Amino acid sequence: MIRACSRDALKPGTSMTVDVGGNSVALFRTEAGEFFATQDSCTHEQWSLGSEGELEGDEVVCPLHMARFDLRTGKALCFPATVAMTTYPVHVNDNGDVFISPE
Numbered sequence: 001m002i003r004a005c006s007r008d009a010l011k012p013g014t015s016m017t018v019d020v021g022g023n024s025v026a027l028f029r030t031e032a033g034e035f036f037a038t039q040d041s042c043t044h045e046q047w048s049l050g051s052e053g054e055l056e057g058d059e060v061v062c063p064l065h066m067a068r069f070d071l072r073t074g075k076a077l078c079f080p081a082t083v084a085m086t087t088y089p090v091h092v093n094d095n096g097d098v099f100i101s102p103e
């Protein structure tokens with residue numbers, strides 16, 4: 001598990017890109033307060049979802065061509081993306097530290 005940030009560093013409904021063991025990972029905090037982590041790059045083309053993605057509930061929309069992904073499973077929900085994103089387990093400890101497991 002690698003510490004990504006503090007819980008308060010990511011407001012509900014926002015996302016960021018973090019380095020996890022040399023890989024770029026998108027970290028999302030939904031409006032409901034849940035954290036999810038996926039590969040940063042959209043599977044359609046190279047586009048940063050942590051920096052540019054638009055959160056809608058438990059889904060993220062890539063603004064480049066409007067592909068949509070399920071943050072829980074990584075599944076591509078609509079064209080033009082057809083390949084699922086890799087997802088990573090996220091843990092928030094009692095001190096409010098957010099950890100991402102690279103596996």
Ligand code: FES
Pocket residue numbers: 042043044045046047062063064065066067080081
């Ligand atoms: S790069 Fe994300 S939908 Fe095309």
